[in-house]
Amino acid sequence: TAPAPSSTGGGEAASAPAETIKIGGAFNLTGELSSLDVPAANGAKLALAEINAAGGVDGKQVELIIRDGKTDPATVANITTQLIDSDKVVAMIGFTDSDSALAAGPLCQEAGIPFITAGATSPKLPSQVGDMMFLTPFGDNVQAAVGAEFAYDRFGPKAYLLWDKGTEYTTLLADYFKTRFTELGGEIVLEDTYQSGDKDFSAQIAKAKSLGEQPDFYYISAVPDDIGTTVKQFREAGITGPIVGGDGYDTPLLVEVAGDAANNVFFTTHALMDADNGSEAVKSFIEAYRTEYGHDPENAFAALGYDTMKLIVDAIQRAGSTDGAAIAKAIEETQGFPGVAGELNYSASEHVPRKGVTMIEVKDGKFTLAAEMVPEKVPAP
């Protein structure tokens, strides 16, 4: 059990005995992005509790100082400065979107503190920020390539593509998918977009249906909050073909909202997060999350947050030091780290982890493993 938190000048301190190792947790706990960042933060807190229960690092307890960026760029930068400057953290984790990661990253870089994003999937991040920046999830180019290759082989060369043009994640995913799919010889027969916040896809659907011949499959690039709705409305309109997408689909909402309609949906993600069919690590993670928060993990970001926390502590332990450069080096040397959301491998040139991609199929309202893949070719970031 975690020791009682104490005051640390404002940040939420999950544990704080005499000498602790402080890690910054910067998340957008309120505002638009909270539905992604809250699960990530919860995952990280869960990991922290386990770490401290197991004795911490070299007898020292680990403290995760969480601050809320409020989905506001200025506040995001403020809390990063606070974590670095006032809280004196030795490393930082957090944020599931590139906007925030890119606002915080350069500040960490300048301070020489490693920063691992728990959810931002833009493969360009490390090159944009510098050598202190790491990702826990794979890059979108990797999962998009897997999606394209899998669907091309399994369903055929004609695809319909729908994406949310208002967020970076969905845009990148759609772009990389298009690149890889046309490279394979596939054809996008109809491309359509929607605006972030749209909840009515009837016009797009009518347009798709008006295609003379239906495509082999439908690639829909959407954020977790939208995906259940999209699938539900597509199916209700009588579109039965396979729907393919990325790790935004990895949320219980998909099945809860769409119900039976979610069958014949395929998506790429980090690991099969299923309490019944998943790996042991996944099972115990889900169990622990349920016990702690009273419900299943909301989406893949919960597992990513958990892994991120575990990874950074592991790196500190291996580095045997709290020096930023040493920790970064330890992360770079990570090989075969067993995360809940897939195995993590880094190197000096790969700050985006080399990770296998899991392809999930929804069958009878259950997530089942369709394939474990490494893409043949990855589009350039």
Add this chain to the structure above:
Amino acid sequence: MLRLENVEVFYGNIRALKGVSFSVREGELVTLIGSNGAGKSTTLNTIVGLLHPRQGAILYEDEPIHRLSPFQMIQRGISLCPEGRRIFGNLTVDDNLRMGAIQRRDPEGVRQDREWVYALFPVLAERLHQLGGTLSGGEQQMLAIGRSLMSRPRLLLMDEPSLGLAPVLVQTIFQTLQQLKAQGTTILLVEQNAHQALEIADRGYILETGRIILGDAAATLRTNKLVVQSYLGG
């Protein structure tokens, strides 16, 4: 019937009425005269409950009413024809009149009263379905007067009803007021047109900067030197 006792009303920190006391007896026509900004409208608005006195009391048939809301005044038979007309601009002339009778439950009586108002102001009958907001200033004034009559008030408060009206209509209005009085309506009339007001009134009060400075029978006031000089003009 109506008695104000030492009423004080404030706008923020400005004391607009500084202890006003006067009374109106059943069946009387009393006029309240005063120059601009004396507090006449404030007095009427306070009686109907749009404003509430900080001090003092207002008694209507010996019942204190100064804490009630305006809608409760109509129930007690008090009706105000307000300054600035306050016509419902997007309702038709006819609907404006209906609004005046919204609390009444006798459709037949309401219909008759509407006919009566149209007979009083034939111009309104011509504009039956025009929107109130597009009427000329004077037409609006007629409509406002007609509307305030529609609730069949027992105590009618009139705030400068002749404002902006053609002379012939001013006469009509004063005749109507006399007629109403004859029918038993009690009237408190605020007027700039002091000549005519004092001619038809039983009694009058002079209000100056929030205080009643004079109150007497109308006939006496008409010959009062101060009144002649300041309010009746040369």
Add this chain to the structure above:
Amino acid sequence: MDDSLSRPVSVAQPTTWQRYAGVATPLLLLLLVTLYIQGASSAYIQRVWIILGLDIILVASLNLFNGFTGVFSLGHVGFMAIGAYVSAILTLPLEKKAINLPDLPAWLAHIQLGFFPAILIGGLAATLVALAIGRPVLRLSGHYVAVATLAFLVIVRVILINATPYTRGSRTFSGTPAYTTVWWVYGWALVTIYVAWRVLRSPYGRAMLAQREDRAAARSVGVRVLRSRMWAFGISAFLTGVAGALWGHYILSFSPNAFYFAETFSIITMLVVGGMGSISGSVIGAILVVLLSEVLRNLEGGFSLGVVQIPPLYGMSQILMAILFIGILIFRREGLLGGREIDLTKLFVVDYWRSVFRRKEV
């Protein structure tokens, strides 16, 4: 006869220097605090102080339009976006341009401007857009202007998202050079306040206020309503664009999401809480909202009151702020300053001190 003409002169008119001193004092105070913070505070406080300066520019320039003309623009953040993107594109180092914005047209791909010219061009771009949309939109009245400018904001966002070669679309724009310093920010804040103050006390400002109070009456005495609104809109858009540019070179990474409703509401909050139409109100509103939300944010992570342990409640600071604003508005409907200005002029008038002195003696 004589005294009727001399009467206006005898209305105790402060001399010019007294008036300037009255206005300059609070600004000087602001400068001193800034100097102190630069010298003696943590990086975090310095950061908050810079954000405050940026918000002062944003609020004061929004006030220059909304407050002075009485027509409500909900689209000013669109100008902020224009300023931020234009200036960021112009100053992006050429190597980064090649990587981040590979599809930029040649003439843009090969220029890299200094900070100051880029800010000016950012502001001018915002002005140009403002003048183009202002001509039709500012003819409308009241809430219709609000909706039309809201529509403008949506359109700006759509264009930013789709102009991928210039903006990277919805993807984060990064690599903006970190030029903005506290001196740039407060320098421009002073310029903004000065301009707003000059406008307010000029024929332009009088015309704006007159048409705000009564459009028809203003027209009857020769005020050209559209023209005076256009002036306000143009100047205000310029300053907002400048603020956007400064903001971009401070936050460094942003996407179209940064320039949308959340930012709009935040600026409007500061404006209304401070009091529309008042320049000092804008400053006070910004100070109150920025500082208070930082203080509350630092408390919501949980803290201990002696033995009582307050658990973290994220979102509590927003709730408290909102309740506070409702309270302020209930007691001061027109905002804290209610359209008046903090005027320290009288402190520099000898008579004032004399009267203070005398009152004390009595």
Add this chain to the structure above:
Amino acid sequence: MSSCFAYVRPTQWLRLDDARSFADSDSRQTDQSERTDAARLDNGQILLQVRNLSKSFRGLLALQGYDLTLRAGEILGIIGPNGAGKTTLFHLLTGFLTPTTGTIHFRGEDVTSAPPPVIAEMGLTRTFQNIRLFDSLSVLDNVMVAQQLHTSYAFWETIIGWPTFLRKERSVRQEALDLLALMGLADQARRRADELPYGGQRRLEIARALATRPAVLLLDEPAAGMNPHESDQLHQLILDLRREFALTIVLVEHDMRLVMNLCERLQVLNYGEIIAEGLPEDIRRHPRVVESYLGAAH
């Protein structure tokens, strides 16, 4: 004698050396000599020429076939029952409404569809039936807004507070203050306009109109809400203003004492049409006017 000051107007320079505060004036009777003075000006140049003016609102003819020839120096009264179209006429003359048919020429120029600010700049201004001031502005600023109409400023000079701007601004301010002094409002200059008592607001509205240096001033029921005593003061004020500013005045009013004593010529409108036109004495006895407007008592 304090500084003398001058109003620049297109036609003449007028020295107001003997300016005095009209508001203090207590003379109540029309000064007969002034009336004859003004009558002489009747032969002056034609300022306003209106031909066959009509306005209809969705079928309702508010004004039809209206003609007017207004000469410099006149005081023209327009009376008529409520809804006769008097205010509509003012709206048309000052550009707030565009006529359905007809033409308006002011000083020989066609201003039929010119907007209000242009017409104001040419020298035709009005007051409103319901007082319309810039409520939250100071009394002085209310006048300065109008006063600045004939001064041109470059934006850059105002922004940096260049001496040329300051000089212009000072003179505009001084002229406004002088005008306020003339109207007896000098010591109220710094108050908010809506804090003035009603009479003060009426005077301020007139002062504001005068600040645009009009040749023709249209007054819409200026005596409404005034008691007889106050309306006598207004009478004197209008006469004084006409003399000092060489004004031509069109007056819409229901106060018959004021209209009959003040105006040299009357037009009577009914249902948008002119039903009578002529000297006050004749109008007073005109049967149609008596029937539709004046009633038996007059």
Add this chain to the structure above:
Amino acid sequence: MSFFEYGVQQLINALSIGSLYALMAIGLAMVFGILRLINFAHGDLMMVASYTALFLLIDGFPFLGAAIVAVVVAAIAGLAMERVAYRPIRGAPDVAMLLTSFAVTIVLENVAVLTVGARSRAFPAPPFLSTVFTLGNLTVSSVNVVAIVTTAILLVLLTFFVRRTDTGISMRAAAEDLVAAQLMGININRVIAYAFAIGSGLAGVAGLLWAAKVGKVDPFMGFSPVLKAFIAAVIGGFGTIPGAVVGGYVLGFLEIFLQGILPGQSSAYRDAFVFGILILVLLIRPNGILGVQEREEI
């Protein structure tokens, strides 16, 4: 799918989404008409209603029962909002009321986040809201039909209420002039309460239909619809119920139509076109589609 069928399909889509916008816009317009308050917190009533229904459904309530309770709870929440936040600032400047409504929104959404969490929850719609009809190539989800029909019925009822009942007529009068309405003997607190209760109830209905259509609820679900409804209400002619309805359908139609005809990636420009057209509508009809020019504006 033939071109004709495609058109019909999109028309149904437009009617369906337009109905929801209209339902929301009515409540906004009713409150705005009377208080000149743009109640942004109106959208949060959708959230309140759908969470209420959600929890009841989880506890095993039948859908209709849960729906009725949810709508009533929304109405009560609306009343509470008025009593606590809006009544104290009644009559304050428009912007002060606008900011108050932002503040109420912030409070409600953050309280929701703190109590029910930021995550989305699936909304278990009953079969009659989730079946699909197929007519040749046309598919219509029953929730769309229910949305259209419910809106139509509520509109008829509401029109009857506003035109024929005393409370309804009082509401129109209060929307015109609060003071005059009081003088007619109208209890405005009651009328305002009615407006909030009815408007909030309609928002509750819209919330349930929305939740059924989208399949899930979250604390921020009201934000986008209320913005759309606000725009719809203004475009229609702000403050009038028919205007709100027309505006809602116009907006729904524009969105669907443009999404339907813009090819490929250019559909991402949809909102730019939608809002561009809305600006054009305002330029042609400056007071909204059904708005009337107020005479005072001149």
